[in-house]
Amino acid sequence: MDDQERYQKLQAEKERDWEAYCQFCGMCCGIKDEDPCEHLSEKEKGIYICxxxxNRFGLHKTKAGRVFRCVPLREILNKNWPGDDRCAYKKLYFKSSAVGN
Ligand code: SF4
Ligand code: SF4
Incomplete structure (x- = not known):
């Protein structure tokens, strides 16, 4: 394995680790304000999937027809949205920030 392949493998592992934090609560997709993204489905009770x-990034509509832009979660980590206290990434982010203080 050359350096480029090692780098790509490491990046893929980091991405998998990052993705594994998601609790599928649906809060970042609008489930709390009762007008979620039209692409959000409840897989089982309280578990939501896109x-x-x-292909999620870009313009989409809520179930009521409001247009919004789906962005990487990293871009909204320091913002607030309804139900964000449930987000595993926000918990991780603020815990890490507290450790750094
Ligand atoms: S497109 Fe974005 S906002 Fe819509 S369900 Fe998928 S991840 Fe959530
Ligand atoms: S709010 Fe956070 S934990 Fe919940 S579905 Fe979105 S990214 Fe995953």
Whole structure:
């Protein structure tokens, strides 16, 4: 394995680790304010999945028709949205920030 392959493998592992934190609560997709993204589905009680996950970034509509932009979670970690206290990434982010203080 050369350096480039090692780097790509490491990046893929880091991405998998990052993705594994998600609790599928649906809060970042609008489930709390009762007008979620039209691509959000309840897989089982309280567990939500995105139907277009691999192509999710960009303009979409809520179930009521409001247009919004889906962005990487890293871009909204320091913002607030309804139900964000449930987000595993925010907990991780603020815990890390507290450790750094
Ligand atoms: S497109 Fe974005 S906002 Fe819509 S369900 Fe998928 S991840 Fe959530
Ligand atoms: S709010 Fe956080 S934990 Fe919940 S689905 Fe979105 S990214 Fe995952």
């Amino acid at each position: 139907n277009i996950y691999d």
